[in-house]
Amino acid sequence: MADLLNALAVAGKSALGFQAIFFALLAIGINVQFGYAGLLNFGQIAFAMLGGFGIAISVSKWGLPFWVGVLVGILAAVVLALLLGLPTLRLRADYLAIATIATAEGLRLLFRSVSATPVTNGTRGLSAFNGDFIALAPWNTSRRYSILGTSWSGGELWVALVGWILVILGSLLVFALMRSPWGRVLKSIREDEDAVRSLGKNVYVYKMQALVLGGVFGALGGMVYAVGTGSAIPDQYQNANTFLAYAALILGGAARVLGPVIGAMLLLFILQFADTGLRLLISNGVIPEDLLSSTDVAQIRFVLVGVGLMLLLIFRPQGIFGDRREVMLDAR
Amino acid sequence: MPADPTPHGATASGAGTSGGSPQGYRPGQEGGWASGDTPQRLAQIALRDLPWEIGVAKPDPAVVVDGVTRTFGGLTAVSVDHLEIQRGGITGLIGPNGAGKTTLFNLLTGFDQPDTGTWSFNGKSLGKLSPHQVARMGVVRTFQLTKALSRLTVLQNMLLGAQDQKGESFFRALVPGTWRAQEKANTEKAMDLLQRFKLDTKKDDFAGTLSGGQRKLLEMARALMSDPQVVMLDEPMAGVNPALTQSLLGHVKDLREQGMTVIFVEHDMDVVRDISDWVVVMSAGKIIAEGPPESISQNQAVVDAYLGAHHDAPLSAEEEDQVLAEAEETIARQERSGGDVLSSDRPKNPKGTDR
Numbered sequence: 001m002a003d004l005l006n007a008l009a010v011a012g013k014s015a016l017g018f019q020a021i022f023f024a025l026l027a028i029g030i031n032v033q034f035g036y037a038g039l040l041n042f043g044q045i046a047f048a049m050l051g052g053f054g055i056a057i058s059v060s061k062w063g064l065p066f067w068v069g070v071l072v073g074i075l076a077a078v079v080l081a082l083l084l085g086l087p088t089l090r091l092r093a094d095y096l097a098i099a100t101i102a103t104a105e106g107l108r109l110l111f112r113s114v115s116a117t118p119v120t121n122g123t124r125g126l127s128a129f130n131g132d133f134i135a136l137a138p139w140n141t142s143r144r145y146s147i148l149g150t151s152w153s154g155g156e157l158w159v160a161l162v163g164w165i166l167v168i169l170g171s172l173l174v175f176a177l178m179r180s181p182w183g184r185v186l187k188s189i190r191e192d193e194d195a196v197r198s199l200g201k202n203v204y205v206y207k208m209q210a211l212v213l214g215g216v217f218g219a220l221g222g223m224v225y226a227v228g229t230g231s232a233i234p235d236q237y238q239n240a241n242t243f244l245a246y247a248a249l250i251l252g253g254a255a256r257v258l259g260p261v262i263g264a265m266l267l268l269f270i271l272q273f274a275d276t277g278l279r280l281l282i283s284n285g286v287i288p289e290d291l292l293s294s295t296d297v298a299q300i301r302f303v304l305v306g307v308g309l310m311l312l313l314i315f316r317p318q319g320i321f322g323d324r325r326e327v328m329l330d331a332r
Numbered sequence: 333m334p335a336d337p338t339p340h341g342a343t344a345s346g347a348g349t350s351g352g353s354p355q356g357y358r359p360g361q362e363g364g365w366a367s368g369d370t371p372q373r374l375a376q377i378a379l380r381d382l383p384w385e386i387g388v389a390k391p392d393p394a395v396v397v398d399g400v401t402r403t404f405g406g407l408t409a410v411s412v413d414h415l416e417i418q419r420g421g422i423t424g425l426i427g428p429n430g431a432g433k434t435t436l437f438n439l440l441t442g443f444d445q446p447d448t449g450t451w452s453f454n455g456k457s458l459g460k461l462s463p464h465q466v467a468r469m470g471v472v473r474t475f476q477l478t479k480a481l482s483r484l485t486v487l488q489n490m491l492l493g494a495q496d497q498k499g500e501s502f503f504r505a506l507v508p509g510t511w512r513a514q515e516k517a518n519t520e521k522a523m524d525l526l527q528r529f530k531l532d533t534k535k536d537d538f539a540g541t542l543s544g545g546q547r548k549l550l551e552m553a554r555a556l557m558s559d560p561q562v563v564m565l566d567e568p569m570a571g572v573n574p575a576l577t578q579s580l581l582g583h584v585k586d587l588r589e590q591g592m593t594v595i596f597v598e599h600d601m602d603v604v605r606d607i608s609d610w611v612v613v614m615s616a617g618k619i620i621a622e623g624p625p626e627s628i629s630q631n632q633a634v635v636d637a638y639l640g641a642h643h644d645a646p647l648s649a650e651e652e653d654q655v656l657a658e659a660e661e662t663i664a665r666q667e668r669s670g671g672d673v674l675s676s677d678r679p680k681n682p683k684g685t686d687r
Contacts, residue, residue, distance in 0.1 A: 176506055181491070181499035181515065188481045188492050195479035195551075198441065199493050200467035200558060201500070209502050329482045329540035 003284075006149065007276040013150040014272035015265040018228030021163035022048070023267060025221030026245035027252070027260030028170050029214035034246075035254035036178060037210035038190030040097035043084075043104030044245055047215040048222025049237035050076040053111065055223055056232035057119055059129035066132035070223060077219035081212040089207045096211075104239045112234035125233030133227055134158060156228070163224045167261055170217060175257045186210055187255070247309055253319030262320055270308065274301035375421030375588065375609045376624075384623035384631075387414035394419035394562055394593045395440065395471075400449030402435055402617075409435040410446070411617045417562075422584065422594040424608035424625070426601070428638055432617040433597045434476055437566055441473045442466040453562065468495065470561035474568065476597070480547040482540025486531055489539050489550055490522035491515070493557025522557060529553045529583065545576040552583060563587055565596035569603055581607055601629075613637065 014020065026044050033039040054073020058064040064072070084103060088096040111120045120126065134141050134155045141154035152160075177183050185206055188196045193203050226232045244267065245260075252263025278297045281287045292300065312319070318327040378391045393416035402410040410432040417423050425433050438444035440451060442463040451458050453471055461469075481489050497518070498504050499511030526532040529549045534542065539550060548568055555563060568584065569577050577600075584607055587594050598604050604611060605625045613621040613628060615637035621628060628634055 173506075176508075177502075180505035180508065181497045181511060182502055182505035184484070184488055184492055185500055187484055187488075191481035191483055192479045194443065194463070194475070195481060196492070197443070197463035198467055198473050198475070198479075199554065200464045200472075200495055201492075202462075202464045325541075326483050326538060329538055 003280050004277075007273060007280060009149040010276050011269045011273035012148070013152070015269035016160060016164075017156065017268070018159045018163055018224055020265050020268040021160065021167055022221045022225040022228070023241075023245050023248050024167050024261045024264035025163075025170065025217050025224060026241065027249040027264050028167070028174060029217030029221070030242075030245055030249050031214075031254060031256075031260045032174060032186075032217065033210055033214035035249065035256075035259070036183065036190060037186045037207060038093065039089075039207060039211060039214075040093050041100045041211065041214060042097050042242060043100030043102075043239065044214070044218045044242045045222075045237050045239050046100070046104040046107045047077045047080060047218030048225065048241070049104075049107060049111065049234070050080055051219030051222030052226030052232045052237070053120060053126070053222075054219065056126040056129045056226055059132070060126050061119060066129070069129070073219050073223055074216055077215040078212050081215035082208070085208045085211045089204055089211070101239065104237075104242065108234050108237055108239070111237075120232075120234065123233070123235065125231055125236075127231040129232070130227040130230055133162075159224065159228045163228070166220055166224065170220070171257050171261060178257065182206075247305065250319055251309065251312060253322035256319070256321040259319055259321045266320075267305065270305055271301050274304045375418055379418055379421065379610050379624065384621070384627050386619050386622050388416070388622060390416040390418040392419045393417060395451065395453050395595070397436075397440070397451040398449055400436075400439060400446045400451055402432075402439055402444065402446045408617045410439060412436065412449070412619055415612065415619060415622075417593060417595055418610060419593050420588065420591055421609040422588050422596070422607050424604040424611040425595060425597045425614065426599070426604055426611060426628075427614035427620075430616075431614040431637075433614055434566055435617075436614070437473060437564055437595075437597065440466075441471060441564060467558065470559070471564065472555045472558050472560040472562070473564040474548075474551045474555055474566055476566040476570065478544065478547040478551050480539040480542060480550055482538060484539055485536050486526065486539055486542070486550060487519070487522060487535040489554050490526060490557055491518055493554040494518040494521070495558045518557070525553045525556055528586075530579070545572040545580075548572055548580065549576075549583075552580070556587075560592060562593045562595065565594065567597050567599070569598060569600055577603065604628075 026048060029047070030041060030044055033041045051073040054076050055066065055069035058069030058072045059066055080103070084096065084099050088099050110116055112123045114122060116122065137154060137158035139145075139154055139157070141158060143154060145152050145154065145157060178186070185196065185201050188201075189203055189206055197203050222237070225236070229236070245264070248263035248267045249260045250263070251266055252259035252261065275297055278287070278292070278300060279294050282289065282292060282294050282297070316322075316324075318324045382388050382390070395415075395417040397412050397415040399414070400410060400412045401408065425436070427433055435444065439446050440458065442458065442461045442465065445460070449459075453466075453469060456469065458466055458469070458471070467473075481492070484492070497511065498514055499508075504510045523532060523535070526535055529552070531542075531546065531549060531553065534546070539547065542550060548571075552563075552565065552568065565584070568580055572580060581603065584594060584596065588609075596608075608625050611621075611623060611625050611628050612619055613631070613634050615633075620633045620637055621631045623631070
């Protein structure tokens with residue numbers, strides 16, 4: 001029983017930690033692009049990498065202040081969104097999907113390449129760039145704090161607090177935008193571009209705005225991740241994270257303001273709970289060692305998440321917050 | 333609805349002989365119309381004395397098309413030398429499938445770009461404009477396959493149609509104070525329109541739950557939210573039940589009463605005859621006839637386009653001989669191999685009689 005409580009506490013910490021914030025911000029961005037505007041961005045992690053490395057390179061290579069690094073990261077994401085959007089947004093939706101997935105992989109390989117080593121430190125990545133930010137914490141960051149049976153370092157707590165404030169502000173922004181006429185145009189574009197064009201709206205501009213806004217959310221997510229881990233390593237930004245963010249979004253419910261946030265928390269909770277729980281069951285001998293060893297757990301938990309998502313799509317395709325009638329309209 | 337019940341077909345064969353009515357079109361005056369007349373009647377009267385010629389100049393054209401061609405590979409989808417659409421009238425665009433009617437619509441509204449040609453609205457060129465720019469000029473269209481925005485409510489669909497919305501800019505959207513009043517006015521206007529189209533009880537339903545006919549109504553009402561000057565309806569009656577057709581017809585006539593110019597594509601000739609002031613017939617990308625609705629059924633080119641040029645032409649003596657020779661040859665061949673042909677038929681016959 002104590003073990004179970006412990007597993008729950010560890011999973012709960014994971015659902016509130018910087019990784020959950022990372023996925024939540026990525027998923028909020030994808031929600032704007034895919035959930036509301038119908039744009040398929042399969043390379044959200046590229047925006048996150050630009051955000052993370054925007055700070056890392058600015059601070060540790062160029063010696064700029066932390067907050068300038070934040071600006072650099074956001075600007076880089078805006079530029080990437082414009083570069084991706086300019087040629088593809090006039091075309092069918094799949095072109096953006098292909099361009100983004102290729103960019104995400106290409107950028108990561110570029111950042112880890114030998115020729116980029118003077119700037120990005122190649123595969124070893126950059127570190128020691130978050131000192132200015134951690135120093136802003138109103139409490140002592142060198143000691144650990146115990147909250148509900150979990151142990152947090154002062155720095156972790158500070159990143160989580162600022163991260164969740166970012167998530168809340170982001171959600172409020174999305175909420176305000178989506179109840180405005182701007183959001184109505186965006187949702188209409190998702191339904192039928194030509195109808196929106198025939199009513200005098202410049203669809204291209206709206207799609208570009210959605211792509212940029214979503215990309216900036218992705219960059220913010222990448223910054224939280226980089227500051228949370230204290231390092232920026234290109235291989236941390238594998239494109240699998242984009243699809244985990246999609247999973248979080250669908251789990252929570254697309255085109256819902258809180259869908260990506262709750263989805264990301266749940267995803268991290270399930271992943272961590274499955275991990276701790278399975279390891280516990282193996283060490284207690286409930287699961288025989290030759291059936292499943294503790295080294296397999298890291299993979300098995302993703303299988304469990306996959307099965308869970310399948311069940312969700314069968315029994316609750318609208319996600320947690322979605323409206324079933326709305327989702328079923330497409331299934332005619 | 334037609335104020336003048338006299339069938340124009342009777343007089344129009346001698347185009348120009350009726351001499352113009354005192355209430356008719358007066359080019360010299362402002363707007364060209366005598367006060368107190370209903371627009372419907374005026375459009376008809378203005379067009380009455382025109383010759384039934386392809387490319388004939390209209391007294392007050394809203395849309396002028398000149399030398400527009402559009403080819404898809406080797407196929408010439410549209411090749412229109414000259415076409416004028418009378419302002420304030422209902423112009424029907426008919427033609428067999430594949431005649432290029434929808435392609436012409438796409439060209440006129442910026443959804444497609446022509447290979448050559450110019451076209452203008454109120455004297456302003458529409459060439460090289462994108463669809464939303466055309467729409468902002470006041471030329472709004474509907475689609476053959478209805479484009480209701482399924483996962484938006486009926487009211488949201490309507491509100492999307494309103495033009496110059498302040499809240500549709502990204503930054504002003506964040507300050508509700510800048511657009512709330514306008515939104516309220518638009519909502520009132522939308523509810524008025526929905527009431528006219530008998531959709532007001534559905535305002536909070538998803539548009540995707542509406543029936544096909546209701547979607548047609550919604551699409552038309554949505555188009556009207558933009559206060560258009562020209563409304564282009566692509567098969568507004570397709571797939572709509574007869575009761576609803578009557579109501580849709582009434583709405584189209586209403587548009588004319590409000591002074592809008594209506595261009596519509598339709599296959600149902602009864603509908604075309606009922607509401608149009610002028611009919612343009614297309615076939616294989618070309619305009620093959622123009623005239624008031626009464627003139628169209630008498631037009632040989634139109635009959636040929638729909639039924640084929642030789643559908644009732646008598647055979648010439650040589651053709652007759654050739655057909656006869658072919659038939660004789662077939663009979664002779666069957667007689668030679670007669671047993672086979674018949675035996676293959678035989679087993680079927682007893683079965684048939686058994687039942």
